[in-house]
Amino acid sequence: GNSVTQMEGPVTLSEEAFLTINCTYTATGYPSLFWYVQYPGEGLQLLLKATKADDKGSNKGFEATYRKETTSFHLEKGSVQVSDSAVYFCALSGIQGAQKLVFGQGTRLTINP
């Protein structure tokens, strides 16, 4: 079936460090890929998206490139801030026209000053 696997957390970094959170997926067809962020006590916010192979989604300094050959959508940021501390979820949808989102297990990120 369709699934998403994220790198296990928690991840702890110092401010201004480089961030990578790995995400790979298993799907038939051509899904859309997303990164969502969840701050403490809140719902999910869409961070970025990509709809086809080689698309790069970007927002707030975060980037992720849709790699069909490696079925990956890794999240990167060049210089993290304390305010980036949150849980990050990789997700896919659009398989066979279905709108439902399939999420990874989430990666908790903590940035220390």
Place this chain on the structure above:
Amino acid sequence: DAGVTQSPTHLIKTRGQQVTLRCSPKSGHDTVSWYQQALGQGPQFIFQYYEEEERQRGNFPDRFSGHQFPNYSSELNVNALLLGDSALYLCASSSTFGGRQRKTYEQYFGPGTRLTVT
């Protein structure tokens, strides 16, 4: 422009009881999806409503049911509550008709309802 809203924010119920959660979609959206997020886990898809009908359903028992109203708002009902139903319940809205371009299936989430079953 109001985003997705959910009520109540928190709810405490006893095992065996029934609960109703409510969701109002983002303006201009006609499709509502419900997700269950257990502590420390990613959200799991429960079902999706469009044109007042359940269009897709995840692997949840019949105790979970829903409804969509003509104004696109939605309710999630859970009967015979179990301790394992304790979770954050998230509502997400989206637009089914995205024009000629391939849809991105972008969903916007509400803040969630925290349900505790004791």
